[in-house]
Amino acid sequence: MGWLENSTAVITGAADGIGRAVALRYLEEGAKGVVVLDRDLEPLSAALEAHPNRLIAVQGDVREYQDHVKAIDLAVKNFGALDVLVGNAGVYDFRRPLRSYSAETMSETLDEIFAINLRGNLFAAMAAREALIASKGSMIFTTSVAGIHAGGGGVVYTASKHAIVGMIRQLAAELAPDVRVNGVGPGGTLTSLRGSEALGQETRSMADARDEVAKRIGDAVPLRFAQDPEDHAGLYVLLASKRNSRAITGEVLMSDGGIGIRPL
Ligand SMILES: NC(=O)c1ccc[n+]([C@@H]2O[C@H](COP(=O)([O-])OP(=O)(O)OC[C@H]3O[C@@H](n4cnc5c(N)ncnc54)[C@H](O)[C@@H]3O)[C@@H](O)[C@H]2O)c1
Numbered sequence: 001m002g003w004l005e006n007s008t009a010v011i012t013g014a015a016d017g018i019g020r021a022v023a024l025r026y027l028e029e030g031a032k033g034v035v036v037l038d039r040d041l042e043p044l045s046a047a048l049e050a051h052p053n054r055l056i057a058v059q060g061d062v063r064e065y066q067d068h069v070k071a072i073d074l075a076v077k078n079f080g081a082l083d084v085l086v087g088n089a090g091v092y093d094f095r096r097p098l099r100s101y102s103a104e105t106m107s108e109t110l111d112e113i114f115a116i117n118l119r120g121n122l123f124a125a126m127a128a129r130e131a132l133i134a135s136k137g138s139m140i141f142t143t144s145v146a147g148i149h150a151g152g153g154g155v156v157y158t159a160s161k162h163a164i165v166g167m168i169r170q171l172a173a174e175l176a177p178d179v180r181v182n183g184v185g186p187g188g189t190l191t192s193l194r195g196s197e198a199l200g201q202e203t204r205s206m207a208d209a210r211d212e213v214a215k216r217i218g219d220a221v222p223l224r225f226a227q228d229p230e231d232h233a234g235l236y237v238l239l240a241s242k243r244n245s246r247a248i249t250g251e252v253l254m255s256d257g258g259i260g261i262r263p264l
Contacts (some may be wrong), residue, residue, distance in 0.1 A: 002030030003241045008079035010035045010071045012062050012124055013089025016043040017191035018142060021229035022086055022236045023047070027054055029237050033079035037062065037071040038089065043192075062089045062120030068127035075131075082131035084240040087121035088142040094195045094204060096154035108198035109156050117160035118167065125171055129179070138180040138249075140239045141168055145187045145256045152188070156196075165252055172250030180249040182239045187256025188217035189227045221257030231255060 009026055013019045015038035023034045024047060035056045036044060044057055056074055060067030075082045091113060101109070121141050132139065146152030147161035165183065172181035190210060195201020206213055217226035232255045239245050239253065254260065 002028065003237050003244060004084075005030035005032075007031045007083040007240065008033045008035075008075050008081055009084040009086060009240065010037065010068075010075050010082060010124075010128065011086040011088060012037045012068075012071075012120065013142075014038060014044070014086070015041050015057070017193065018186060018189060018229040018232055019086065019088040020044060020047065021233045022088070023055065025230070025233035025237055026084075026240070027051055033075065035071050035075045035078075037067060062123065063115045065123045065127065068124050072127045072131055081135045082128060083135050083137040083242075085124055085128040085132060085137070085139045086142070086236060086240075087124045087139065089120055090117045090142065090160075090193070092193050092195050092201075092206070093154040093157040093199060094201055096156070096196075096199055098155050105198060106156075109196050112196050112198045113156050113160050114163070117157070118163045121164060121167060125167075125181075129175070133175070133178045136178055136242070138182065138240060138242075139171065139175075140236055141181075141183045143168070143183045143185045143252055145185060145254070145259050147183070147185050147252065148254075149259060168252060169250050176249060180239075180245070182245075182248060182250070183252035184232055184235045184239070185252050185254040185256060186232045187221060187227055187254075187259055188213065189229060189232070190214060191229055217257070220262075221259055222261055223257040225257060227255065227257060 014023045014036040037058045058071045143164045144161040146158045147165045168183045192205040192207040195204045214226040
């Protein structure tokens with residue numbers, strides 16, 4: 001028996017990277033069905049072919065409330081209920097420092113990154129709330145090392161990830177005892193995470209400098225390796241499993257190679 005037998009999930013930003021690893025792992029753990037909401041479905045095509053009955057893709061933008069409603073409705077109609085929401089879609093700022101902003105680019109970058117990284121998750125939570133209360137399910141959000149430390153991003157990305165931690169705590173308090181709300185905080189992970197359009201980084205990807213990124217992260221963390229998306233997937237399984245984490249809410253589980261125990 002898998003840990004998620006008969007469960008259903010909606011996962012945002014799961015066509016690629018960490019979200020896709022979570023979607024595939026949920027299927028491996030016996031999930032009845034997973035709905036992916038992403039603005040670019042191309043990287044998911046092989047997985048969609050491999051799981052024609054249990055994986056459904058919705059092309060949409062997490063900044064649009066109706067796209068979340070569509071994804072949640074599809075999960076409930078096709079698989080009978082919604083047990084887990086994973087809010088994961090995000091964009092990066094490639095560590096842009098304050099000194100390089102004009103007032104105009106700051107304004108546009110904040111609007112874009114907060115709309116995707118924070119509003120996208122709040123819209124997902126709003127759209128999923130009733131279905132998750134009905135199933136006594138759970139929400140899991142992807143935050144980051146940048147959600148609790150400095151240095152994982154620039155000021156706008158770091159602020160957006162700290163905001164997700166605040167959102168998790170508040171929603172956990174509001175939705176208890178019906179729905180558990182938790183987060184996973186990955187460290188530097190080898191994905192194709194993209195940058196902000198307002199900063200002209202929309203075609204830039206962490207994968208462009210994969211070797212350099214892998215070395216920088218490996219040198220910086222006590223466990224001495226840059227993580228792969230699959231390294232985090234088990235935590236999303238744990239937090240989704242009613243049997244194995246029913247007493248956990250309002251927490252962020254870090255998966256970052258030990259950043260918190262770096263020597264001073
Ligand atoms: N890669 C890292 O080092 C790292 C570290 C910590 C946290 N994270 C977080 O992990 C999450 C997943 O990122 P990843 O590294 O797997 O990158 P990724 O680019 O592989 O995955 C992000 C997905 O989100 C989608 N997306 C982006 N904006 C969207 C929008 N407006 N609407 C719908 N979909 C959208 C992308 O198309 C992509 O499929 C993000 O929230 C990111 O901030 C990444």
